[in-house]
Amino acid sequence: MGDRDVPIMAAPEDWMRRFHLEHAGVRGVIVRLGAAWREIAGRAGYPPAVRTLLGEAIAATTLFAGELKMPGTLSIQLKSSGAVPLLYAECTRDGRVRGLARWHDPVAPALSIEALGSDALLAITIEREAGNQRYQGMVPVEGTRLAQAFEGYFARSEQLPTLIQLVCAEQRCAGMLLQQVPSVGGHALRAASSEFERAGILFRTLADAELLELDAERILRRLYAEDDVRLHPPQPLAFGCRCSRERVAGMLLALGRAEAEAALGADGHVEVRCEFCNRLYRFDRVDVGQLYAAEPVVSPPPTAH
Numbered sequence: 001m002g003d004r005d006v007p008i009m010a011a012p013e014d015w016m017r018r019f020h021l022e023h024a025g026v027r028g029v030i031v032r033l034g035a036a037w038r039e040i041a042g043r044a045g046y047p048p049a050v051r052t053l054l055g056e057a058i059a060a061t062t063l064f065a066g067e068l069k070m071p072g073t074l075s076i077q078l079k080s081s082g083a084v085p086l087l088y089a090e091c092t093r094d095g096r097v098r099g100l101a102r103w104h105d106p107v108a109p110a111l112s113i114e115a116l117g118s119d120a121l122l123a124i125t126i127e128r129e130a131g132n133q134r135y136q137g138m139v140p141v142e143g144t145r146l147a148q149a150f151e152g153y154f155a156r157s158e159q160l161p162t163l164i165q166l167v168c169a170e171q172r173c174a175g176m177l178l179q180q181v182p183s184v185g186g187h188a189l190r191a192a193s194s195e196f197e198r199a200g201i202l203f204r205t206l207a208d209a210e211l212l213e214l215d216a217e218r219i220l221r222r223l224y225a226e227d228d229v230r231l232h233p234p235q236p237l238a239f240g241c242r243c244s245r246e247r248v249a250g251m252l253l254a255l256g257r258a259e260a261e262a263a264l265g266a267d268g269h270v271e272v273r274c275e276f277c278n279r280l281y282r283f284d285r286v287d288v289g290q291l292y293a294a295e296p297v298v299s300p301p302p303t304a305h
Contacts, residue, residue: 011035055168059175080120096240241277
């Protein structure tokens with residue numbers, strides 16, 4: 001039985017909930033991660049500013065994965081030449097979350113995304129299990145906060161009026177997304193409706209502390225008491241890594257035989273440690289040899305006579 005067949009074991013504080021404002025043509029998602037976030041954040045000694053960006057990215061990827069319609073994975077990747085060259089977060093449709101960041105010391109106590117550099121790029125990728133389908137949208141990073149960069153992404157790539165709030169604290173990270181429902185036939189609406197604008201004004205009154213502490217019911221009652229709100233059942237979230245011995249073997253195979261054999265240490269082993277979960281994979285000389293045993297033998301081209 002594979003990792004994806006194992007039921008997700010989530011703490012009560014790790015959840016995602018979708019909702020609709022039925023008569024306003026507005027939909028949304030609220031997420032909060034506690035134990036899962038601490039598991040991710042504890043994997044490296046992240047400086048406070050990097051930790052905050054990573055927590056916001058983790059919250060964002062769970063928000064966006066809430067709209068996945070079939071088994072697959074949604075990932076967020078931010079690359080730049082600045083203090084944080086890589087920020088990566090992903091969430092599967094069944095709620096397994098992981099992420100990491102890389103940084104250059106020294107890191108300022110607080111970072112705006114403007115400090116990441118003018119070349120910073122934001123990519124959102126959806127990988128569907130069925131048929132190995134992959135879709136990616138990429139936009140320049142704009143704004144001063146990560147939430148603004150994601151709003152810009154939806155404006156450019158999806159052309160859907162979207163508002164996002166992200167917050168990260170020591171023990172928790174959380175997020176909320178508000179989006180106009182696409183028009184009939186699936187075509188996006190380029191302009192915000194008056195109902196969305198009204199919902200957005202109320203959305204902007206939500207404090208970070210409320211998003212971190214209140215449950216979904218109280219948040220929606222506080223913001224939209226006058227609306228007909230349909231709140232979907234909670235989906236559990238949990239830290240989960242997709243690494244496996246087979247994936248690492250595939251990486252070694254892609255390196256090529258010469259490089260893989262050169263990587264063998266003095267003890268005759270290659271060791272690969274997963275950056276997401278810290279799991280160690282070891283391959284000895286026999287293992288490496290077996291990886292290439294099934295490779296087809298290519299005959300040299302015939303010589304001319």
